[in-house]
Amino acid sequence: MMRLFYSKNQREFKQLDNKRQSIMYFHWYKYQRGFSLIELMVAVVILGLIILALVTFFTGGTKAWVAGQSQLEAQRNARWVMDRMVREIREADYVENSSTTSSIDFHTPFDETITYSLPGGSDLKRDSNTMISSVQSLTFEYFDNSSTPVMPDDSNKKSKVSKIHIILQVDVDQDSNPDITLNADINLRNFGL
Secondary structure, three states: OOOEEEEOOOOEEEEOOHHHHHHHHHHHHHOOOOOOHHHHHHHHHHHHHHHHHHHHHHHHHHHHHHHHHHHHHHHHHHHHHHHHHHHHHHOOOEEOOOOOOOEEEEEOOOOOEEEEEOOOOOOEEEOOEEEEOOEEEEEEEEEOOOOOEOOOOOOOOOOOOOEEEEEEEEOOOOOOOOOEEEEEEEEOOOOOO
């Protein structure tokens, strides 16, 4: 194999003899075995960018999963509260005249008066016990037998209310937009008995 080198003094390529050829080859090979500092720094920066992208991707996925789990838990709790309200109100004898559009007082066949309300804050209360937090709104609409809207405002304790419509809105992430909205229509089973 013929090897050439460039001679600066004579400004031309010359052929190397075997002895010079092996020395030049050894010299060239000796300095080509490693990476330069700049090459290493470029590789580290590229790897750092790749790792940063992967961490961002997985962190976003984890945050979305956690947010989904908290919303699922809130929806489960809201459904449980709504089911309990529906069950108890359905068994009521009558709705008392102190009921408003944001609270309900009703009398059960067991001589018990139960109140569901949203007093000022975001906690839905059954009597004085908190049932669920982060409630944005709670609305009760009252109807008589002919589905005419009425308010329980009779002078006697027993009102004409026989049907109730409930709207419960829960804001899990506190962004002023309801994340969960539940509706229920209830007919009082024991009305007029």
